[in-house]
Amino acid sequence: MANSKYEYVRQFETHDVLLPDTYIVVRIDGKKFHEFSKFYDFAKPNDERALKLMNASAKNVVLKYKSDMILAFGESDEYSFILRKDTKLFNRRSDKIASLFVSLFTSNYVALWSKFFTDRPLDLKHLPYFDSRCVLYPSLAIVKDYLSWRFVDTHINNLYNTAFWQLVLKCGMTPQESENRLSGTVSSEKQEILFSDCGINYNNEPEMFKKGSLVTNKGSIIHVDIIKEIDQLFEGY
Numbered sequence: 288m289a290n291s292k293y294e295y296v297r298q299f300e301t302h303d304v305l306l307p308d309t310y311i312v313v314r315i316d317g318k319k320f321h322e323f324s325k326f327y328d329f330a331k332p333n334d335e336r337a338l339k340l341m342n343a344s345a346k347n348v349v350l351k352y353k354s355d356m357i358l359a360f361g362e363s364d365e366y367s368f369i370l371r372k373d374t375k376l377f378n379r380r381s382d383k384i385a386s387l388f389v390s391l392f393t394s395n396y397v398a399l400w401s402k403f404f405t406d407r408p409l410d411l412k413h414l415p416y417f418d419s420r421c422v423l424y425p426s427l428a429i430v431k432d433y434l435s436w437r438f439v440d441t442h443i444n445n446l447y448n449t450a451f452w453q454l455v456l457k458c459g460m461t462p463q464e465s466e467n468r469l470s471g472t473v474s475s476e477k478q479e480i481l482f483s484d485c486g487i488n489y490n491n492e493p494e495m496f497k498k499g500s501l502v503t504n505k506g507s508i509i510h511v512d513i514i515k516e517i518d519q520l521f522e523g524y
């Protein structure tokens with residue numbers, strides 16, 4: 288197309304190119320999923336259908352960009368996609384990567400919804416949407432700490448939420464009473480409360496709830512102890 292006198296406005300576009308030779312993590316997070324999960328009556332604290340839908344959507348993102356991907360990890364309404372430090376994807380433009388990942392994820396989430404929520408169609412006034420950001424990590428050691436952070440977060444949140452909701456749903460406590468019961472307790476005490484008050488052995492809870500979900504760059508979805516496996520997961524990167 289011929290240049291027009293308006294062409295100069297292009298100069299105002301900035302391209303935020305991510306530093307070379309640096310690991311890129313794209314993290315997406317459900318917007319207002321507290322409300323969204325309430326509207327669609329997600330099971331508390333973990334809805335298996337919702338988590339599997341997140342995993343299936345993430346798997347399709349991983350497979351689309353598998354040669355650039357090391358792995359992805361998800362819990363609750365969030366997913367992190369960890370890219371190779373030498374990726375040249377979209378010339379390492381941050382806006383492109385963040386926006387394409389989150390729109391591909393969201394379109395998959397919507398398209399696959401009915402496969403997991405078989406008797407609850409999506410309501411046009413309550414559609415899912417996600418935010419997205421690219422974060423750079425300069426060394427493999429820090430990338431490992433990043434993944435370990437998300438894994439430990441999964442564990443801490445899940446233990447608290449499991450104990451909190453079991454005390455409410457099984458023991459008939461009010462949310463305030465349940466919060467008071469758990470206030471100031473460490474992990475082992477929460478597990479003990481779960482066992483003594485609710486008859487639940489935390490070790491027997493589903494692996495996906497306790498450990499989150501990891502998508503390998505071949506598209507397998509696994510639930511592993513990230514801290515134990517951390518070096519193996521990043522071997523060769």
Ligand SMILES: Nc1nc2c(ncn2[C@@H]2O[C@H](COP(=O)(O)OP(=O)(O)OP(=O)(O)O)[C@@H](O)[C@H]2O)c(=O)[nH]1
Nearest residue numbers: 317318319320321324329330331332333334363364
């Ligand atoms: N019941 C239920 N709720 C879930 C599940 N997964 C995610 N959620 C909800 O999603 C929220 C995710 O946390 P946040 O991302 O901090 O909250 P948010 O409402 O999405 O807020 P923003 O991300 O800031 O928009 C949780 O606090 C829960 O309320 C689930 O499996 N079951």
Ligand SMILES: [Mg+2]
Nearest residue numbers: 316317318364
């Ligand atoms: Mg959220």
